[in-house]
Amino acid sequence: MNKTQNSDNYVYENSMLNVFKEEDYFEGFAQYYISIFKAQIVKEIDRIPSESLLDKGCLVESILINYKKKIYYLAGKTLIHEFHQTFDEFDQKNESKNYDIFSERLKNSAFVEEILNNYPVLQGLISRSTSDFIRFTISIIKHWVNDYKKIQQKFNLSFGKMRKINMNAGDVHNGGKSVVIIEFENNKLVYKPRSLEIDVFYEKVIDYVNQYYQTNLKTPLSLDQGEYGWQEYVQSEPCDNIEQVRNYYYQFGMHLGFIYAFQGSDFHFENIIACRDKPVLVDLETLFQSSLFFSEENKENVNLMASAQVNKTILKSALFNYMSFPEDNGLTNIGGLINTENQKGEKEEVLHIKTDKISMRKKQYLFKRGRNLPVYKNKVAECFEFEREFIEGFKRIYFILKEDLYIRNLIRDLNYAPIRIIVRPTYVYASFLETLLHPMYLKDYGERIRVLSFIKDAYTKYEVFDSISPFEIKDMMIGDIPYFNAPISEKRVYSNSIHVVDTGIMKQSAKQEVLTRLANMSEEDMHQQVSLINMALSSTAANLDIIYKNQIDDFVPGYFKNDIQIKELIQIETDCILKQAIESEKYLQWVSIVSAPNGTLSVGPxxxxxxxxxxxxxxxxxxxxxxxxxxxxxxxxxxxxxxxxxxxxxxxxxxxxxxxxxxxxxxxxxxxxxxxxxxxxxxxxxxxxxxxxxxxxxxxxxxxxxxxxxxxxxxxxxxxxxxxxxxxxxxxxxxxxxxxxxxxAIQNRNEAYWKSDADENIVLAGFSHGITGICYALSEYYAHIEASGEVLRLIESALKYEDKFFDIKINKWRDNRKNELDYSSAMWCHGSCGILLGRSRIYENVDGRIHVGYINESLDDTLLNGNFHRQGYSLCHGTMGNIDVLHAIKELSLFKNRKQEIENTINIWVNHFKETLLKNGWQNGIRNDHSGLGMMLGKTGQLYALLRLVNKEIPTPLALD
Structure with a gap:
């Protein structure tokens, strides 16, 4: 044995000293496997002639640390479970008594093997993972040695010796393979165990666009080696000034232009790196995608029809929060444009390490700052304030791609480049695999197969999964996330690039679909995508309670004339809404801002x-x-x-x-x-x-x-x-x-009230959520079902209680919600306008038999402040809702002396609405939303109010007439 080998052996031996950390537990079990693994990995590394390219001591240490994490991932729950079977009571004087005994026993290999004999599935998983781990690790090192000259030529950097392999950079596929970040003496590289042909293609496209259209986009350098490749490691860096932030979002919009044109998906926050003023897309395996047909029912099922159409929009990119189906919580807070900092997540964590109370529990945690958004002055600069720049960047690339033929020729030259096909969300697979690490599923292969058989109907049930699920189960049996791909010019789907999956899930190749999209790009489609961007950003900002201003010309209707009449405005906008529809022979749907079941706003059907x-x-x-x-x-x-x-x-x-x-x-x-x-x-x-x-x-x-x-x-x-x-x-x-x-009703002497539905500790005035609305419904019962004295007295008592919320000094209703506002705006949902509607109707329904106060005062506040606000024109809490209320009450006998005043105000506000529309576009109920369609918050509600001005026979939905 020569001196170098002696030196290596010394380093190898000492590398064991740094493998275990303070947060590790039951080290004897991991040591049992690491000792065997270390001998194998050292033997394999020593066979590679690479004296000047490897720092073997550091390299082995990093490999052992990664392998140790794998062992804990697979066996951690079982070890903790087995430990707790060894004693019945805690020792109050020594909280580590039983832990120390169990740890000591684990130093005996016979005891480790005794445990493993009870868990043959676990034993098999560790054995398979160990073989895969060695094979994959050694292949990386060999590829580095063999490709060294190509790497030097491509990246033009001084790397020095390979020192560390970090295997926590992605999901595990295809026999334990994952994205790996490699540290050298001087720099880092990313190793990807898949073809980088698409990444190289995008690099060519960006180089071409930068050169011929004077842009300055960045994409990582990539070296494609067929079944694997090397990619530039991109370090996130903060911005130096606000102009760099503006440029970042302009360039991000440009990248979205490419992603949309190529039908890309899965660009979540981990796949984008903010490098000063440049967003860098670092995972392009889903840059090209085909439309997937999961069921022949697509045309017969409105939800499938809508979902298929949603997946042909910019929403498919996964940059934004969105829903594919009605009433789906959808993709939430993981998109590429989402600030994940301090968002809540949940992960398993080992608690009370090295004590008898050791346990593994799911625990909430706060996300750290992501690397996907620009940082300026140590704060994440979110997209909302830069919506204009983002949209301008998107439009710039859209128009380039609409006309440019060279890029289409580059696409035509792609024939065999593999693209990833995502048939289910990765979290579905991850959830199954996490569940299967419970000890009860590690004893019997039959039980593991039984649980995995449920994957066929997981997430959504379609017949296509009958042919897909056997491949999914095969991968998950060995602990892998299933992976499907297809050559860009083919309709055939492969599992792990080997086995053809006979699904018929693709009707066209990705290349053909993308070329068709490029040929069909149009001004109308571009505006549709811009509307979706606007709705996605405004709904996300509303969820976060972020207030910002966006002044964007795209949302100003170019087809309106200054003297446009109401009828023409209504007809033009109605045609626009119809053009946005998703339509089949039997169904119609739209994509708009909607409330998800979890209470957040999103964009979806x-x-x-x-x-x-x-x-x-x-x-x-x-x-x-x-x-x-x-x-x-x-x-x-x-x-x-x-x-x-x-x-x-x-x-x-x-x-x-x-x-x-x-x-x-x-x-x-x-x-x-x-x-x-x-x-x-x-x-x-x-x-x-x-x-x-x-x-x-x-x-x-x-x-x-x-x-x-x-x-x-x-x-x-x-x-x-x-x-x-x-x-x-x-x-x-x-x-x-x-x-x-x-x-x-809570009644006390001559007063009554109802607790707020949202917070039982408060009482609310108002129509939609408060006392007036409830009393109005009771008055309808009194007038049309039964003239009950008990109901009448309750209405009187409740209105008397609500009167306490009116401040006669400033003529406003107090806002009792916990929202930092002292007084409600004059709106339908909260405040004078809704109370005006409800109380005037109550007065008419009870025919003056009880006192109904503050009606004229509420009218005064509405006339004075009903258009003096910044909440837009929606029915729920905007000027058109106030116009609708005034129109609903103006004929009542109560207001015969004020009818002209009310009509004059309506006319003034309608003219102001038209002026604002011509200048700034639609101002909907979600701040900065110019595109939403919903009745209470969007365009159709405002148009409905205009229709009621045209024909008074149309009833108001605000009172459910």
Missing amino acids: LSFGLYDGLAGVGLYFSAYDFIYNDEKVKSVLRKIVNSINQIYEHSIYKTNFSAFYGSSSYIYFVNKMRDTGLYSENEVNSMCKAYLEKLRQETGQITHTDFIGGLAGILKVVIQLGRYHRTELMEDTARAVCKEICKR
């Missing part, structure tokens, strides 16, 4: 409801058809009804009775469609009967009481049903709902 769903859009088109008798709108309505019926049938909100987003909103819509012929009279009556029977049974279980989400709104819907078809069941149900509302 509409659910069935009135507030932000298809029922609201359908009501608008029904009113439009009523006025203009448009034949094309009649077919639109039929398709909307088909979509609503199908979505409602499987909706998670079907058991919720809310009048704005639950089953009551559905029945309200169905009832409003009586005169359209879209439902027969018998159909409507039958559906109403089923609804009333269910409601009658479950009234006491409905938790909310207010108008927008609870019993008050429900009561109004029930009474509306009676106006069309009064039955004994309808009356009994109305009585039951009314009785439940009265029962929930």
